[in-house]
Amino acid sequence: MKLIAGYPDSLTDKPFHYCPGCTHGIIHRLVAEVIDELEIKEETIGIAPVGCSVLAYEYFDFDMQEAAHGRAPAIATGIKRVHPDKVVFTYQGDGDLASIGTAEIVHAANRGEKITTIFVNNAIYGMTGGQMAPTSLLEQKTTTSPFGRDKNKEGYPIKMSEMLTELDGSSYIARVSVHDPKHIRQAKRAIKKAFNTQINGEGFAMVEVLSTCPTNWGLNPLAAIEWLKENMISTYPLGDLKSSGEVD
Amino acid sequence: MGDKVLMKGNEAIAEAAIKAGCRYFFGYPITPQSELPAYLARKFPEVGGVFLQAESEVAAINMVYGAAGAGARVLTSSSSPGVSLKAEGISYMAGAELPAVIINIMRGGPGLGSIQPSQSDYFQATKGMAHGDFRLCVLAPSSVQEAVDLTMEAFEIADRYRNPVMIVGDGMIGQMMEPVEFKKEVDPEKLPQKEWATDGAKGREKNVITSLFLDPADLEKHNWKLKGKYDRMEENEVRYETYNLDDVDTVIVAYGTTARIAISAIELAAEEGIKVGLIRPISLYPFPYDIIKKTAADVKNFLAVEMSTGQMVEDVRLAVEGQKPVYFYGRPGGMVPSPEEIVEKVKKIGGGSR
Ligand SMILES: Cc1ncc(C[n+]2csc(CCOP(=O)(O)OP(=O)(O)O)c2C)c(N)n1
Ligand code: SF4
Numbered sequence: 395m396k397l398i399a400g401y402p403d404s405l406t407d408k409p410f411h412y413c414p415g416c417t418h419g420i421i422h423r424l425v426a427e428v429i430d431e432l433e434i435k436e437e438t439i440g441i442a443p444v445g446c447s448v449l450a451y452e453y454f455d456f457d458m459q460e461a462a463h464g465r466a467p468a469i470a471t472g473i474k475r476v477h478p479d480k481v482v483f484t485y486q487g488d489g490d491l492a493s494i495g496t497a498e499i500v501h502a503a504n505r506g507e508k509i510t511t512i513f514v515n516n517a518i519y520g521m522t523g524g525q526m527a528p529t530s531l532l533e534q535k536t537t538t539s540p541f542g543r544d545k546n547k548e549g550y551p552i553k554m555s556e557m558l559t560e561l562d563g564s565s566y567i568a569r570v571s572v573h574d575p576k577h578i579r580q581a582k583r584a585i586k587k588a589f590n591t592q593i594n595g596e597g598f599a600m601v602e603v604l605s606t607c608p609t610n611w612g613l614n615p616l617a618a619i620e621w622l623k624e625n626m627i628s629t630y631p632l633g634d635l636k637s638s639g640e641v642d
Numbered sequence: 643m644g645d646k647v648l649m650k651g652n653e654a655i656a657e658a659a660i661k662a663g664c665r666y667f668f669g670y671p672i673t674p675q676s677e678l679p680a681y682l683a684r685k686f687p688e689v690g691g692v693f694l695q696a697e698s699e700v701a702a703i704n705m706v707y708g709a710a711g712a713g714a715r716v717l718t719s720s721s722s723p724g725v726s727l728k729a730e731g732i733s734y735m736a737g738a739e740l741p742a743v744i745i746n747i748m749r750g751g752p753g754l755g756s757i758q759p760s761q762s763d764y765f766q767a768t769k770g771m772a773h774g775d776f777r778l779c780v781l782a783p784s785s786v787q788e789a790v791d792l793t794m795e796a797f798e799i800a801d802r803y804r805n806p807v808m809i810v811g812d813g814m815i816g817q818m819m820e821p822v823e824f825k826k827e828v829d830p831e832k833l834p835q836k837e838w839a840t841d842g843a844k845g846r847e848k849n850v851i852t853s854l855f856l857d858p859a860d861l862e863k864h865n866w867k868l869k870g871k872y873d874r875m876e877e878n879e880v881r882y883e884t885y886n887l888d889d890v891d892t893v894i895v896a897y898g899t900t901a902r903i904a905i906s907a908i909e910l911a912a913e914e915g916i917k918v919g920l921i922r923p924i925s926l927y928p929f930p931y932d933i934i935k936k937t938a939a940d941v942k943n944f945l946a947v948e949m950s951t952g953q954m955v956e957d958v959r960l961a962v963e964g965q966k967p968v969y970f971y972g973r974p975g976g977m978v979p980s981p982e983e984i985v986e987k988v989k990k991i992g993g994g995s996r
Contacts, residue, residue, distance in 0.1 A: 459738075472666075
């Protein structure tokens with residue numbers, strides 16, 4: 395009998411602390427499945443961010459470092475330079491990667507660091523209680539944009555993936571979503587490609603994953619999935635934004 | 643090895659790091675320490691080292707965090723404004739118990755200040771580097787040879803305590819040329835394995851590097867564990883030198899290049915029959931309180947001399963515990979005190995007998 399699905403080896407048995415309907419858990423699982431399938435669990439070092447996934451190091455069952463807010467790509471750089479034969483990835487939220495850590499991600503990508511970044515974009519600061527993120531949508535109400543994000547005051551939703559495709563050091567950049575099974579499968583394919591890009595020694599790889607935050611969006615889990623589908627994808631189009639085409 | 647070579651302080655520190663088995667450097671350019679990274683950028687390829695110029699000091703110290711957490715001996719260097727940016731990462735390193743050596747070739751401040759020599763980062767280095775309850779071991783060389791020896795030792799201390807170690811020099815230490823000898827050479831391949839490092843969990847439980855302890859009881863425990871390390875440092879890592887302490891009226895307390903100027907002042911004073919000695923702290927943390935306290939019984943007063951408006955003097959006062967007066971003479975902002983000025987001050991405080 396062939397086992398076609400099971401609990402990933404790369405996850406510990408610690409229950410996730412994420413809110414009901416939060417898609418951080420799905421994304422953790424996809425990363426763990428990919429690491430299992432590539433059989434790199436013993437070669438992998440992950441870096442957890444500051445944000446709701448700060449405790450990712452308790453869920454992933456391989457070596458992990460916990461970063462200061464936004465600095466994961468710099469830490470990944472340090473690890474990868476010491477262990478170029480190992481697989482190094484960062485897992486970061488949008489406040490972490492697209493606000494306080496903008497410089498670190500841009501320069502890691504520009505140096506073509508052979509690392510993989512999983513960028514979880516939920517258009518809000520989850521952990522600190524629903525403040526506006528640089529990725530928040532126009533008109534989106536948050537605790538620090540209570541009347542809706544105003545482009546004249548707060549600027550525009552930042553498109554990190556599109557920005558990073560412009561850099562010569564980036565090899566693979568994709569944006570995916572996890573709002574339904576079809577998209578979850580696509581997300582997993584992209585995550586696998588991003589790890590393979592690193593394993594093949596090509597350059598920087600990032601997968602931006604559109605994710606929900608029912609708690610701070612003020613929606614129930616189903617409504618949150620619907621909101622992501624209806625509102626986020628038009629601002630953040632899905633697909634491979636940059637790909638050498640060599641890995642799949 | 644064994645031969646003396648004439649080297650500039652900054653380059654000698656870089657070579658000392660190589661001799662200590664360090665093969666990783668991450669930094670961001672700033673005067674007056676630029677020769678140090680430039681030297682490593684040239685030399686590291688010969689020994690298989692990795693030199694990387696980061697996009698900022700913030701990134702540099704986090705690269706150091708990553709590399710240290712991955713088990714490597716790693717170095718970064720900077721000067722005052724850059725160290726301020728590294729402070730965040732240094733706090734995280736202390737919290738996560740990561741060893742590394744950080745060089746601060748201090749310049750005048752606050753703000754952009756100047757690029758001239760200064761000792762105005764004493765408080766920062768020894769007491770208030772960044773948020774949280776932590777300490778760095780801080781070493782202050784007063785010659786290029788000592789900078790070499792302390793740099794090599796700093797890597798050992800960092801590994802011994804799993805804690806960052808800082809070398810503070812002023813612009814003069816960095817720029818001056820002196821003959822130096824490298825007393826040993828460490829093969830990085832032969833360094834003991836760090837069983838806590840994140841280098842891939844093959845055949846062992848996973849390792850985690852973190853400074854996060856959400857449960858206050860856990861964090862308290864962690865804080866006490868760190869405190870235990872600092873206590874051990876205070877027991878074992880106090881370093882100082884004394885000069886001419888027998889039968890003197892005034893004892894100057896000075897570190898780094900200021901201590902060399904103080905020795906010139908002591909010689910000058912002796913010519914006038916004024917009896918002055920010196921205690922030179924080499925470790926600024928742990929500070930040599932005991933020797934100062936002991937000396938207080940036999941002298942009239944103390945004079946702290948610094949290239950600042952008065953920072954270390956507070957530790958001298960703590961050490962003296964009110965037994966004798968403690969005076970201060972300083973030149974901040976990149977100005978350097980002269981031996982004559984110091985002798986003048988010694989006369990003014992009336993410690994010297996003719
Ligand atoms: C230097 C610093 N500034 C601010 C914070 C507070 N903080 C913690 S998490 C966070 C935002 C996290 O948001 P995001 O990256 O979007 O992740 P999410 O929680 O939404 O998954 C902030 C601002 C911090 N921990 N450190
Ligand atoms: S606050 Fe938002 S992002 Fe954080 S766990 Fe809850 S739903 Fe997820």
